[in-house]
Amino acid sequence: MYLYLQHGKKLSSISGIHLKDFHTPAVEQIEIDLTVEPAIWFKTLIINSVLIECDVRNVYWREKCTHGESETEFDTESTRVVPRMTRAVYDEGDCEDFELFDSVVKLLNKVESKSLSEEQRAQEILRILHLYVLPEIVLKLQDVALLQDALENVEHSIGIISEDIQRKDRGICLTENSLKTQRDKLFSLDNFESEKYLITCNDNFLREVLVDVERDIESMNYELESRQAEVERIRDAVTDEGKENLQKIRNVRDEIFISVQKYQSVRETIKNVTVRENRSKRRSKVTPNVFHEIYLELKGRLLKEKKIVKNCCDQKLKIASVREAIMQVRDELLQRGESYGFQTSREGPGTSTDVLETSDEKPSKWQTVEDKVKSTLFDGSSGPALAFKSFCDSVTTKITAFMKENEFFLNSRDPDETCIKGKGEDDDEFVNISYLDSIAIQHSQTIDNRISSGYRPFTNAIKEDILKHIEEQSKWLMTTMDIDTYMEKGKLLNVELPHKVWICYEVQLYGQIMNPLAQLYRESYSDVANKLYEFLLKKSLLELGIDEPWLNEECIESQPDRFESNRGACAVAKKGASLKSGLSITLGRMTLDELYQSAKNDCQDIPSFIDCPLDDERNSDVFYDQEESESNPSSLFENGLEKRSDINENDRASLYAKVSGEQPTINExxxxxxxxxxxxxxxxxxxxxxxxxxxxxxxxxxxxxxxxxxxxxxxxxxxxxxxxxxxxxxxxxxxxxxxxxxxxxxxxxxxxxxxxxxxxxxxxxxxxxxxxxxxxxxxxxxxxxxxxxx
Known part of the structure; x- marks a missing residue:
């Protein structure tokens, strides 16, 4: 992958960025110098080039070419790089992450002044990509083919490393069996139950043997328990065959028991010689033993092989996380059409593809502002963390108590009346008027007057408390951070740092209090919103004054002659017919049979209603529930119009139904x-x-x-x-x-x-x-x- 860094007239090109062996981020041959989660780096497998444009505060990228097309590097002598980048990471005005561009400007300045080595330059590039760039790149449905190719390559790599692990594991098993055989011979030939003999042996040899003996004892104890259970099972059997086998199983059990006793005796003797605190300081001269030397050599090689296998398993685990990330993105693209490539956890800094135990142990330089805010808040002993928890508990408690009190108050009043208390009214008096009258009185006032008046003072108080708390906490968090990295000559390099801290803190805060807070606002505004919704059900878009020409001509393809057969339709019906089927008042009052018959008049190959059910896709969209998707036919009078213009919620679903062969509906x-x-x-x-x-x-x-x-x-x-x-x-x-x-x-x-x-x-x-x-x-x-x- 190529990386281009542009700031003013400076344009730097870095090549050779890749995910080495599908598990280690690297620039050329320089690997990342700390352990990081490699999953997000799967994007480098499908990206050809990335441009970080500091002047316009945006990031552009281009995917890899398909098979048969050659990958080319941009000419760094030309500053016209952006037009050749096909996709932008941020929409205009969306980018709020100043850390990325500040880091790039610093890097370019240091490279220009030659104050960085190649190693330091590569590590900084990897840090910028890992923290700021790769997580922000959104993949689209068009990337599925490239993802599939990358997935095949990753799975092939997993297959190779799996075979290597199995081959090495077979070698380890053979070595361990050889060592076990040697131990048995040594224990039978030499008197390992005698301290007098053991003090003549090499201490390193004895310690290695002790480790192996303890493992052997543990293994034999498991086998002994298994044999004892088998003896008990056969002993209770009533068949003659079972009783004949009982003695054989007992003999095997007894042999294992004798071996366990011998190994336990050897273990205790070796401990007395090697680890007993009060053992005699006088030692006999160590006698060289070639068999002991061979044992130590084999044990050393075994440990090296095990270490190699462990590294291979760690690499396989990392590659597997890359594979899971690719599969997760592919599935999300097929379902939703876009994906960031990972899902963050609200309760901490981890992601759904984290597999490494040390993934959260980052040096200060590798911590973003968000990481620093999180680490402070998750440190339960820090001042901001204690204030955070206390405020969350306080807000939740206040809202819960208020909701319960308000529910009790409402249940004690007439449900047909609404209690309205204006700002300028006496606090001890309530004015009971109908809801629609209250809307008529307050319609010209601000949105604050649409809130249920019993909620207004409390909601305003909660709002002020939250804003004040976030401001105070943001300032406090600023004092806990290493501000020197964001300052130059005693001034902040970027005035947006306090804003970034505010945003990072509010993400954590609202993650804790949003549920009760959203419920409070829902209860505050649900009455008026419900009235508005019921009103909209009775009105067509034309009656609401929505008669834009582009809606009429483009949302749903019109058939001009479709309505000419309705000779009995009045002028209002003709006016409604000028809108398309998805917006027309007249069509909204037709039964489904009549809608399809109307379409059939112009297109004879369209099947009847019974043979052509509605498209099932509309049952799963965001606009209507499945139970709302079944439309009841409207009762029509001779002139094709209903006596009133009510359009219930079920009929609204059919209003926007797509007829086969037409342009997409406004719904779609x-x-x-x-x-x-x-x-x-x-x-x-x-x-x-x-x-x-x-x-x-x-x-x-x-x-x-x-x-x-x-x-x-x-x-x-x-x-x-x-x-x-x-x-x-x-x-x-x-x-x-x-x-x-x-x-x-x-x-x-x-x-x-x-x-x-x-x-x-x-x-x-x-x-x-x-x-x-x-x-x-x-x-x-x-x-x-x-x-x-x-």
Whole structure:
């Protein structure tokens, strides 16, 4: 693998980076100088080159060529490297890891000043790749073929080393049997039960014999127990054949017992000579013995062979971890389409492919800011660790007590009324009004007024406590770190260090308190979110004001003549028919038989409803549960319209069903973004939730751009504006399952409250604003409709 480091006009090229023998990271012939987990290095088996571009704060990479294509190194005289790198690690504005680029700049400066040896340069390159680059590279479905090739090579290597281990193990067994035979002869010829004889023997020989004798005694005791159990079993047998064999088994048992006694006597005698504390200081002259020398020589060779086999087993274990990493990634790619290559553990620094006992024992230089924060927090005696545990327990206890108290209070009141307590009201008085009336009153106020008023003071207090705690802990953790490595001339090399510490600490904190915290926010916002969801079930997208042309023309292929046969349809039906099947009010009120009959009018080869069931893929997407996927037929009147525009949750699933041969439905187009929103709900840390929301926002942006560009090749016409992204985001929200819809709204408010202040104005802030605006639009629409209906 090639590595390119670029900073300003400096462009350095490093070649020969590889996973030596599939288990040891190396640069050319220089191996890594400490024990690290090799699993993540499987990526070097499929990567041709990596570019770290410090000026734009990004990492680019290119996969290896397929069979038949030659691998070429880039010309370092040219600075146009990025265009030839096919894939970027970070999206714009996503990279927050300043450590990587600071390390690269330092390395380039030292290389330029020739203050590093080749060994030191290679070790620093391996460190940068291991800590910062390889874990961040995301593999896609297109990499499965390369992974399969790498997997075959790794398995071939495992086969070779397994055969080598077996061959060496057979040699070890033969040597051990030879030594056992020699011991038996020595014990029978020489008087090893006499201290007078043993004091004439070499001490090294006696110690080696003692080790072997103790192992022999242990082995014989196991065999003795087995024979005794066999004797007891045969003794209780009633058959004559069993009784005839009893004496033979007893004789074997007795012989083993006699051998055990003899070996025990030899063991105690050798101990008296070699390890007895109060033995006589006077020793006889050591008499040379050729048999003893041969025994020691064989024992030395045996220990060397065992050490070689152990090293081979360790290497096989490392290679196996690389194989498991490849297989894990391959399976994840086939299931989800992308993978980072390993899964981190929330309860510590380990990963799912860790196999080495010393994997966590890293020198200070090999510890990232995240590692240092973790090590401090997992040291139970440190001040930050004690404060961390105390705060987690305190927050969990407070939220649990508040939830129980609030549940008791709600159970004691009229369930048809909602207790609303405004900020400016008397603390001792409660105003009971219907929920919809409260929405009508508060619709123009901030999102803070949509929270159930009984929760507002407590939620605000918890929010302030958390933010204050993270700020204090971050400053405290900064004092425990070796700041000198991040400073130059008394100043921090990078002002983002405190932000990095904040993010690393909040990952650990929210891993402990997110479950009760998310439940608190869910209870706070579930009522209003549920009302909004029920409102959306009764409205089509047209009634919500979503009538973007690119939705009409691109999401689902239209058949213009499909609706002409509905002569009885009124003007509203014709207006609805202008939208595609997935968005049309009219089609939403048809039965499934009528939907397929309508399609059959234009395409005679489409089978009937009975012969052409709906695509099962929609039953497993992120928008609808399986129990929601079965659609009940709507009752139609003579003009093809229902008396009211209700579209229940089951009917909504059929609204977006894909008919065979048509373009992808809006459901399928936006499903990847829906999965990211689902991940946003599932992950714990606030920053990770924001990243999921940003990925969802970008996916929506890309899908809208792609849809618009299909029939509008002009770059100007295909440009996407904020309103169009907002419309697509609104459509995405209407496709979510009820539980995900409610959870997303509560987590959105959680992010608004707990997003770090230094992320204000970032791409994550933009994404958060987009989805909040989508909810705001829907709330405003609901209030407007409710006002008109009253």
């Amino acid at each position: 187009v936006l499903q990847p973004a829906g999965k990211e929103l689902e991940h946003c709900i599932e992950t714990a840390a606030v920053v990770e939730k924001l990243k999921c929301m940003t990925r969802a926002y970008r996916l929506v942006n890309r899908k809208v751009t792609k849809l618009k560009s299909r029939k509008r090749p002009s770059s100007i016409e295909s440009m996407v504006c904020c309103d169009e992204i907002l419309s697509a985001s609104i459509v995405l929200l209407t496709l979510l399952r009820k539980e995900n819809f409610i959870q997303l709204y509560s987590h959105l408010n959680l992010l608004i409250d707990l997003m770090p202040s230094f992320l204000t104005g970032s791409v994550h802030d933009c994404s958060l604003t987009n989805f909040y605006s989508s909810f705001q639009y829907l709330f405003d629409k609901m209030v407007s409709v409710n006002r008109v209906s009253r």
